[in-house]
Amino acid sequence: MNKVQNITVLGATGTIGVNTLDVIARHPQRFRAYALTANSRFEPLLEQCRRFRPRYAVLLDVLAAEQLESGLRAQGLEDTEVLCGLDALERVSAHPEVDTVMAAIVGAAGLQPSLAAASSGKKVLLANKETLVMSGGLFMQAVRQGEATLLPIDSEHNAIFQCLPRDFASLEPSGVTKILLTASGGPFRKFTQEQLAHVTPQQALNHPNWVMGPKITIDSATLMNKGLEVIEAHWLFGAAPEQIEVVIHPQSVIHSMVQYNDGSVLAELGNPDMRTPIAHALGWPERLASGVAPLDIFATGQLDFERPDTARFPCLRLAFEVLEKGGTAPATLNAANEIAVQAFLDNGLAFVDIPRLIERVLEEIGTHPVHSLEDVVKADTLARLTAQDWLERKTAC
Numbered sequence: 544m545n546k547v548q549n550i551t552v553l554g555a556t557g558t559i560g561v562n563t564l565d566v567i568a569r570h571p572q573r574f575r576a577y578a579l580t581a582n583s584r585f586e587p588l589l590e591q592c593r594r595f596r597p598r599y600a601v602l603l604d605v606l607a608a609e610q611l612e613s614g615l616r617a618q619g620l621e622d623t624e625v626l627c628g629l630d631a632l633e634r635v636s637a638h639p640e641v642d643t644v645m646a647a648i649v650g651a652a653g654l655q656p657s658l659a660a661a662s663s664g665k666k667v668l669l670a671n672k673e674t675l676v677m678s679g680g681l682f683m684q685a686v687r688q689g690e691a692t693l694l695p696i697d698s699e700h701n702a703i704f705q706c707l708p709r710d711f712a713s714l715e716p717s718g719v720t721k722i723l724l725t726a727s728g729g730p731f732r733k734f735t736q737e738q739l740a741h742v743t744p745q746q747a748l749n750h751p752n753w754v755m756g757p758k759i760t761i762d763s764a765t766l767m768n769k770g771l772e773v774i775e776a777h778w779l780f781g782a783a784p785e786q787i788e789v790v791i792h793p794q795s796v797i798h799s800m801v802q803y804n805d806g807s808v809l810a811e812l813g814n815p816d817m818r819t820p821i822a823h824a825l826g827w828p829e830r831l832a833s834g835v836a837p838l839d840i841f842a843t844g845q846l847d848f849e850r851p852d853t854a855r856f857p858c859l860r861l862a863f864e865v866l867e868k869g870g871t872a873p874a875t876l877n878a879a880n881e882i883a884v885q886a887f888l889d890n891g892l893a894f895v896d897i898p899r900l901i902e903r904v905l906e907e908i909g910t911h912p913v914h915s916l917e918d919v920v921k922a923d924t925l926a927r928l929t930a931q932d933w934l935e936r937k938t939a940c
């Protein structure tokens with residue numbers, strides 16, 4: 544019988560984290576939640592500790608960590624040690640007793656812990672696409688040098704992974720001519736430019752097919768999520784921008800496709816439920832029950848496909864442009880986008896101004912080569928400051 548795998552779940556209280564724990568709980572003989580982490584929401588983390596009894600619970604926030612500690616002691620839960628701060632997130636990602644790390648922190652904050660997991664040779668289940676967007680070259684190098692096993696959790700990339708040959712190394716020798724990255728199109732797929740000018744955060748948070756955290760839900764509405772995924776596919780599969788085609792597929796039943804030189808197109812289909820890619824990656828190379836209902840192909844009935852409209856959704860164009868530019872440009876785009884999304888959620892920026900702000904920041908600070916993590920962190924910081932400045936000037940007008 545296989546040894547029980549110790550799993551660190553980074554971002555345990557988020558949508559991906561909760562789905563990961565759901566799959567782990569279905570296979571107690573295979574997996575143990577070894578470390579669970581969050582940013583500041585200690586109450587759901589306390590509940591997860593009560594249920595999964597991890598060795599470590601980590602919060603980024605010091606006060607939240609103190610509250611978690613008191614909560615655990617009040618309930619007599621002595622087997623979980625509470626840690627806090629970025630160092631602790633890196634420590635539980637690289638811990639020698641950990642086999643697998645689910646990297647599911649949202650945003651740029653996930654970069655360093657994901658890198659720590661890769662450098663220390665873990666099986667890395669990567670949900671945090673921002674890691675690859677910001678520093679794809681460095682991260683893939685860390686995977687190679689650390690001899691880590693990298694498995695994509697993003698449903699599209701997991702689908703592509705499943706449609707590639709088992710010994711896949713690069714596209715051409717495998718006969719792959721194109722990656723067809725599907726996108727639902729989000730809640731505003733049919734909106735006119737005039738309608739887009741007036742959309743509210745509440746409307747944007749209402750995704751038609753997937754239940755996700757707020758940041759990625761807004762990214763799905765602007766199509767920035769698909770843009771980030773284009774960059775993610777570039778690094779994961781060594782695909783040039785012209786080998787990646789975005790296909791709007793409103794039903795979200797096909798999670799992506801791979802086109803081969805003999806005319807075959809392979810697709811992965813299923814209900815839109817993140818437990819499928821999570822169970823696939825956790826169990827890989829074996830298959831595991833995930834709790835996802837089987838796809839009812841007759842109820843699905845119809846599968847539609849459209850080309851994306853980058854005039855109404857310029858974020859997708861911007862992502863292709865930064866991928867061509869390379870260097871710090873994708874990290875700049877990512878940081879400016881994080882600021883823009885938060886401003887939109889706080890009612891401080893119109894939906895249509897999200898791409899405008901990002902484009903302005905990209906123009907203002909230019910692109911530099913990336914030699915080290917420091918170059919990426921510098922670009923991220925500068926982009927955030929420039930974006931904040933633009934927002935303040937806009938509010939003052």
Ligand code: NDP
Pocket residue numbers: 553554555556557558559560580581582583584585603646647648649650652670671672673696697698753754755756757758759817
């Ligand atoms: P959520 O917003 O639901 O959860 C984010 C998690 O990260 C929470 O546990 C949160 O803790 C933690 N967190 C937030 N900020 C920090 C920080 N600064 N330091 C440490 N931890 C932090 O996000 P999702 O689960 O939706 O997404 C997670 C990642 O997975 C994203 O990168 C997203 O793009 C990617 N992804 C998500 C998909 C989905 O279906 N949800 C699909 C494909 C990819 P707290 O609860 O304390 O705030």
Ligand code: MG
Pocket residue numbers: 697698699772
């Ligand atoms: Mg996705």
